[in-house]
Amino acid sequence: MSLGRIGGSGFTNTTSSNPNEAHLKKNRTVIDLGDGSDVVYVARFLSPDRSWEWFDYLDKRIPWTRPSIRVFGRSCLQPRDTCYVASEGLPELRYSGYQPHAYSWDDFPPLKAILEEVHEGLPGSSFNSLLLNRYKCGSDCVGWHADDEKLYGPTPEIASVSFGCEREFLLRKKPSKTSQEKAPASTSKGLKTKSPNQHQFMLKHGSLLVMRGYTQRDWVHSVPKRAKAKAVRINLTFRCVLTEI
Numbered sequence: 650m651s652l653g654r655i656g657g658s659g660f661t662n663t664t665s666s667n668p669n670e671a672h673l674k675k676n677r678t679v680i681d682l683g684d685g686s687d688v689v690y691v692a693r694f695l696s697p698d699r700s701w702e703w704f705d706y707l708d709k710r711i712p713w714t715r716p717s718i719r720v721f722g723r724s725c726l727q728p729r730d731t732c733y734v735a736s737e738g739l740p741e742l743r744y745s746g747y748q749p750h751a752y753s754w755d756d757f758p759p760l761k762a763i764l765e766e767v768h769e770g771l772p773g774s775s776f777n778s779l780l781l782n783r784y785k786c787g788s789d790c791v792g793w794h795a796d797d798e799k800l801y802g803p804t805p806e807i808a809s810v811s812f813g814c815e816r817e818f819l820l821r822k823k824p825s826k827t828s829q830e831k832a833p834a835s836t837s838k839g840l841k842t843k844s845p846n847q848h849q850f851m852l853k854h855g856s857l858l859v860m861r862g863y864t865q866r867d868w869v870h871s872v873p874k875r876a877k878a879k880a881v882r883i884n885l886t887f888r889c890v891l892t893e894i
């Protein structure tokens with residue numbers, strides 16, 4: 650696996666003989682977040698049947714743990730199950746005071762198959778690590794954060810594949826430093842408009858969402874609690890840990 654790539658894979662405009670790539674180009678939604686950041690969403694990235702097979706495998710076979718993490722200086726149980734898979738020899742991941750054990754791709758062959766699908770869909774991308782999350786019910790969640798750890802570099806591409814229960818994924822712009830940018834969004838008639846500084850996606854079973862460019866520097870994201878979500882959701886975020894920072 651090639652390592653050390655920075656930046657987005659970019660869905661190039663060249664004609665492609667890869668049917669997956671062509672399908673993706675047709676069915677993707679690209680949201681330009683401005684300032685060199687964008688998000689790509691493909692609702693039907695994987696077929697529902699295959700996705701359910703993968704869901705069952707992941708639910709049963711992944712050695713899920715629910716670690717203690719530190720948030721604002723206090724120790725608490727992470728409100729979701731997690732597991733981490735990474736290629737050998739990479740710098741270790743550490744977030745919220747927690748350093749997950751890195752399992753090998755060889756331990757979970759279906760993860761290699763999903764990774765292959767993601768690489769086919771995102772030509773030029775080269776992911777070498779994967780953070781898995783399992784949300785058992787509506788009170789499981791992930792709070793506002795950015796995946797801006799140094800080991801991913803300044804413009805990480807993060808590909809997120811979802812299985813099972815649909816959950817909302819929110820993106821919110823970080824507060825800007827200049828006062829001009831802080832002004833609330835309004836029309837020329839002074840009417841308030843819906844802020845372009847927030848975006849919301851309902852992440853479907855078998856969907857792919859990709860964050861690119863400066864999204865981790867300028868935006869935060871979350872999967873909030875939802876009382877109505879009664880079933881299990883599993884999310885995989887593929888990332889590229891840089892070998893030379």
Ligand SMILES: O=C(O)CCC(=O)C(=O)O
Pocket residue numbers: 780782791796809818852870872884886
């Ligand atoms: O579950 C999701 O959709 C997002 C997970 C996430 O943001 C993360 O693992 O960093």
Ligand SMILES: [Fe+2]
Pocket residue numbers: 794795796870
């Ligand atoms: Fe994240």
